[in-house]
Each structure stands twice: as structure tokens, then as C-alpha cells.
Amino acid sequence: MPLLARFVTTPLVVDVRRGALQELAAVLADQRISTSGRVAIAVGPTYGPIVQKTFEHGLVQADWFTVDGGTINTAIKLVEQIRQQRYDAVVGIGGGTVLDVTKFAAARLGLPMVAVATNLAHDGIGSPISTLDNDAGRGSYGVPAPIAVIVDLDLIAKAPPRSVRSGVGEIVSNLSAIADWEAAHVAHGEELDGLAVSLARTAAQAVLNHPGGIADEAFVTTLAEGLVLSGISMVVAGTSRPSSGACHEISHAIDLIHPTRRVFHGEQVGLGAAFAWYLRGDLAAFHTTVDCLRRHRLPVRPADLGFDLEEFGQVVAYAPQTRPGRITVLEESALTPAGIADAVAGFDDHVRKRLESDEPEAVAHAPSDDGDPGRR
Incomplete structure (x- = not known):
């Protein structure tokens, strides 16, 4: 049977x-x-x-x-x-x-x-x-x-409001991680788990499309349930792939080469996801991600994390070393140092123009007085 x-x-x-x-x-x-x-x-x-x-x-x-x-x-x-x-x-x-x-x-x-x-x-x-x-x-x-x-x-x-906002960056980054996983499946035959993808994507879309904010109990409930579903998607997949791609490699690189300057995990992966969408050339997803991060007062530019463009370029260059064997848009792009510098500058410029296209809310800058910002 x-x-x-x-x-x-x-x-x-x-x-x-x-x-x-x-x-x-x-x-x-x-x-x-x-x-x-x-x-x-x-x-x-x-x-x-x-x-x-x-x-x-x-x-x-x-x-x-x-x-x-x-x-x-x-x-x-x-x-x-x-x-x-x-x-x-x-x-x-x-x-x-x-x-x-x-x-x-x-x-x-x-x-x-x-x-x-x-x-x-x-x-x-x-x-x-x-x-x-x-x-x-x-x-x-x-x-x-x-x-x-x-x-x-x-x-x-x-809880500190910034810690709750961080969860938004974490869950929205799922969509970028899934894009990395699907691309690796198509280009390299990496096994893809459709159920894990469905759970991670549904959780992210629910938060991304919710009109509320962290002062709204309905939104916070959706965020909490989405984070739980994201965790379960990793159980289903037997790997962190459904929620960890180039976005998390960038965050891990910050943790490793700038340990005293790391901020909330979700703040780092949210910006990492925006950069990954820009690197893929998917401007629709890039704009959607930037708009969501901005609406929830999350970092959207390297300066919001306390990095100048050269420092952020160093983070991007180091990021693939944090997950040896994992294929993401960072590995596939195989950027030279000059290519990384151009990509980082282009990303920052596109974010700036997106922010200027409307009245943006203030984003969270590091450091903050919300306490130790390490992964909580």
C-alpha cells in the first residue's frame, strides 16, 4: 500500500x-x-x-x-x-x-x-x-x-516596541528566502518542499498585507501566528531554507564581523531581504519590501543600521561564507569587489528615491535605548 x-x-x-x-x-x-x-x-x-x-x-x-x-x-x-x-x-x-x-x-x-x-x-x-x-x-x-x-x-x-517591529522584518524576509530556495531548485536541482514553502509564504503574506501596526491587537496576533508558522515550516522542511536565504547570510555576516554593532535580528534580515530583491532585479518585490519596512519603522538603508556603504559592502562580500554550501542570489551573482560596491550604491540610491516618493515615517536607527538588541 x-x-x-x-x-x-x-x-x-x-x-x-x-x-x-x-x-x-x-x-x-x-x-x-x-x-x-x-x-x-x-x-x-x-x-x-x-x-x-x-x-x-x-x-x-x-x-x-x-x-x-x-x-x-x-x-x-x-x-x-x-x-x-x-x-x-x-x-x-x-x-x-x-x-x-x-x-x-x-x-x-x-x-x-x-x-x-x-x-x-x-x-x-x-x-x-x-x-x-x-x-x-x-x-x-x-x-x-x-x-x-x-x-x-x-x-x-x-515589550519594547522595537522588538515587536523586528518580528515584521523577520517574517517578511521569508519571501526573499523562498525566492532563493526556488531558484536553487530550478538551477541546481536542490530539493524543494512545497508544504514548507506554503507555510512560510502564507505567514509572510499575512503580515505583509495586514493594514494594522504593532498597536493593533489583530495585527500583533497575525504576526505572532505567522512567526509560529514560520518555525513550523522549518520543521516540515528539516532545514531553515524556508526562512533563511541571502537575507540571513547578510545578518549573520553583521553578527560575525561587527558583533558590537549588531541590532535586532529582524531589523538586519529585513534590510537584507530588500537588498536581495534589488540584486535579483525584482523591483516590484523590492518596492513592496521597502514600503513594508518603512511603514513599520524598520531600517531600510545601511545607514539605518549604522553602516556606511563601504562597510555594508564588506558585509555583503563576507555573507556567503556564513552558510557554506547554501545557494542564494549572493552566491549566484558572484560579484567582484567593484560589482558589490556598485550594487550597494545602486541599492541605497533606489531606497532613497523610494523614500522620497512619499512622506516616509521615521525608521529605527541603531543604536537604541531599547536594551541589548541581540537575537531575543
Whole structure:
């Protein structure tokens, strides 16, 4: 008998609404993740004490651990701390840094992981990847995706607005990543997963075409759900391909060669996506992306990230080295140093003209006072 279906691992629960955090104990019990509430809960230093106070009369069997920093050493330290006792699961409550550390620790311990997001800076809330700083700069580690994802819109409303806007750049960059994947499929026969593409594209289009902004609960709900779907698309594909192409190579290059100047991940990949569309010569997609970034007050020019054109050209030149073997428009273009300089100058000029064609909203410039802008 032919196999007529495939099994895809997805979260048991995706709960996006106001007050969702209050249902954590019920989710753990009802889904048989932990009927006793004997879980290890990892939190960040900022919201950790506030969240812990919320559960002072509930989840009394839980132990709390503070995650301070997003390094591989921090993750290994958390592993050693949790290993001292027996737990049913590991819960991460925080931004991307906390969740990435917690996902890695849970994977090392062989325990299911529940993700509770306190901001929407990137699609790591539901993805099978942990991005952690290491001795070589920054690395991506494959891990099991969270068994449950909770997004409490009350917590998101308290997050720095810039961190929520960052999620817009992250999700919109999916369309550029998909274009890279489809081109590699056509030109080089790279396997393409249609279901993963559909999930990633649908999530991006929902955010791109939504008329609201981060002050609009309906928009924030769509953004949160889109980021979860983006993470699931990576589970389906077994690779980050549906959401990571030239846009992410540019971001990784910034992280590696300018670690002290990196800003929110979504800010970097959003601009990277705009540059990739320009490099492909797809001006319709380029204009759509720039308009979306501008509307949500995200960086649209290298100067918005704190780089002059020469520095951004160095980033573009280094970017293909961040993902050896991955084929994107950067690799296919095979630009010479002079070609990169021309492309960067042309990109910046086209963005400038697009911005001048209407009354643009102010974009976010780096650095900012919103706190550590690393991947959260």
C-alpha cells in the first residue's frame, strides 16, 4: 500500500491571546506534559522576577532558573543546573535569547520544551533551531521544536516596541528566502518542499498585507501566528531554507564581523531581504519590501543600521561564507569587489528615491535605548 501521508511534528498547543500565560499550569496538565507541575522554568533577568511572582501560588513544584546571556556556555550551565533534579519538561519564558538557550538545554537533557514568548523579535518561538553565541562568533544548532507555544499578548504589549517591529522584518524576509530556495531548485536541482514553502509564504503574506501596526491587537496576533508558522515550516522542511536565504547570510555576516554593532535580528534580515530583491532585479518585490519596512519603522538603508556603504559592502562580500554550501542570489551573482560596491550604491540610491516618493515615517536607527538588541 502506498504511503499517502507524512507525519509532521507540530506543537500540541499554540495559544496566542491575552492572559495566555495564566493557563500555563493547565496546558502542562491537560496535554500530559507535566500533570504534577514538576518542571524547570527558565526566565530572563528582566521579566523573570515578575513572571515568577505570577506563579507564587501555582506551579509550586516548579524550580526557577535565570538565563543571563545567549551563549553556548550559558546553555550548558543551564543543562548542568537542571540535571541536578528530575523534571517532566523545561519551560522557557522570555525573548528569543531565553528561548534559544532553553531549547538547547532541553535537547541536551532529552526533555520536552514549552516556549512562552514575551516578545516577537523573530521566528525562534516555534522553530527547531537555537542560535547561540560561541567562541567562533555565533552558531545555529538543530534542536527539537517546542512541544507547546504560548504567546501572551499582555506580555507582548509590555515589550519594547522595537522588538515587536523586528518580528515584521523577520517574517517578511521569508519571501526573499523562498525566492532563493526556488531558484536553487530550478538551477541546481536542490530539493524543494512545497508544504514548507506554503507555510512560510502564507505567514509572510499575512503580515505583509495586514493594514494594522504593532498597536493593533489583530495585527500583533497575525504576526505572532505567522512567526509560529514560520518555525513550523522549518520543521516540515528539516532545514531553515524556508526562512533563511541571502537575507540571513547578510545578518549573520553583521553578527560575525561587527558583533558590537549588531541590532535586532529582524531589523538586519529585513534590510537584507530588500537588498536581495534589488540584486535579483525584482523591483516590484523590492518596492513592496521597502514600503513594508518603512511603514513599520524598520531600517531600510545601511545607514539605518549604522553602516556606511563601504562597510555594508564588506558585509555583503563576507555573507556567503556564513552558510557554506547554501545557494542564494549572493552566491549566484558572484560579484567582484567593484560589482558589490556598485550594487550597494545602486541599492541605497533606489531606497532613497523610494523614500522620497512619499512622506516616509521615521525608521529605527541603531543604536537604541531599547536594551541589548541581540537575537531575543
